[in-house]
Amino acid sequence: MPTVHIRFYEELNYFLPKQKRKKSFSTRFTPGDTVKNLIENLGVPHTEVDLLLANGSSVGFDYFLQQDDMISVYPVFESFDIGRISKVRPQPLRELKFILDVHLGTLAVQLRMLGFDTQYQTNINDDELAQISQNKQRILITRDRGLLKRKAVTHGYCIRSKHLKEQLAEIITRFDLRGSIHPFTRCLKCNTLLSSISKQEVKGKVPEYIFKMYTEYKNCVSCDRIYWKGSHWKHMLKRLNDMFSNEQKTKNDTAPER
Numbered sequence: 158m159p160t161v162h163i164r165f166y167e168e169l170n171y172f173l174p175k176q177k178r179k180k181s182f183s184t185r186f187t188p189g190d191t192v193k194n195l196i197e198n199l200g201v202p203h204t205e206v207d208l209l210l211a212n213g214s215s216v217g218f219d220y221f222l223q224q225d226d227m228i229s230v231y232p233v234f235e236s237f238d239i240g241r242i243s244k245v246r247p248q249p250l251r252e253l254k255f256i257l258d259v260h261l262g263t264l265a266v267q268l269r270m271l272g273f274d275t276q277y278q279t280n281i282n283d284d285e286l287a288q289i290s291q292n293k294q295r296i297l298i299t300r301d302r303g304l305l306k307r308k309a310v311t312h313g314y315c316i317r318s319k320h321l322k323e324q325l326a327e328i329i330t331r332f333d334l335r336g337s338i339h340p341f342t343r344c345l346k347c348n349t350l351l352s353s354i355s356k357q358e359v360k361g362k363v364p365e366y367i368f369k370m371y372t373e374y375k376n377c378v379s380c381d382r383i384y385w386k387g388s389h390w391k392h393m394l395k396r397l398n399d400m401f402s403n404e405q406k407t408k409n410d411t412a413p414e415r
């Protein structure tokens with residue numbers, strides 16, 4: 158079988174076995190195979206890739222491999238200006254919306270708490286997740302690499318950490334969301350945008366001690382929940398503060414050894 162030489166850059170190395178990380182290595186391919194197939198066979202979901210070079214020229218996922226090609230695979234760039242080079246995914250999603258797989262319920266609540274449009278439900282299978290991601294232009298967040306390798310999924314992200322705090326930091330860093338955080342705007346239970354409601358209107362609907370303590374309230378017109386800036390709010394602010402003061406550390410931690 159013919160061979161190509163391939164190198165993965167930056168955090169894409171996370172998906173590779175140790176001996177293949179951060180260096181060029183040779184690998185065989187089936188004649189007629191595309192570069193997308195090759196990188197996914199090596200364990201890297203195509204949704205993680207933003208730029209592909211074959212022998213120094215940028216190519217798309219459908220590029221057919223040739224004997225002795227030198228392939229370079231880059232992740233989504235955060236701040237590196239790649240200017241005129243065409244990325245594999247030319248149309249970024251304008252408004253970031255997410256759909257989370259069934260194992261990430263706590264993370265879904267956290268994202269909603271920060272105001273991000275986050276679809277989450279427990280009664281949904283992988284096919285439906287992939288379809289909704291494609292049809293509704295929602296970025297699919299999962300820890301399941303197989304799910305991200307599906308053709309229907311064009312925008313997705315594989316969560317590295319198993320810890321909630323780090324997962325949240327990963328998403329904020331990866332999608333550059335720091336300037337887009339709007340806490341206290343979205344229902345944690347059903348994702349609907351909250352409406353302001355006067356203190357008088359919540360009288361009798363919230364516990365008496367809450368009513369005495371808080372003046373600002375919002376409600377969800379879909380599920381009738383009432384929100385105020387209570388202890389969960391303070392915990393969230395503290396978590397954000399901690400996250401941003403540890404941001405540099407978090408960046409270095411996104412490609413852990415396995």
Ligand SMILES: [Zn+2]
Pocket residue numbers: 344345346347348349377378379380381382
């Ligand atoms: Zn609601």
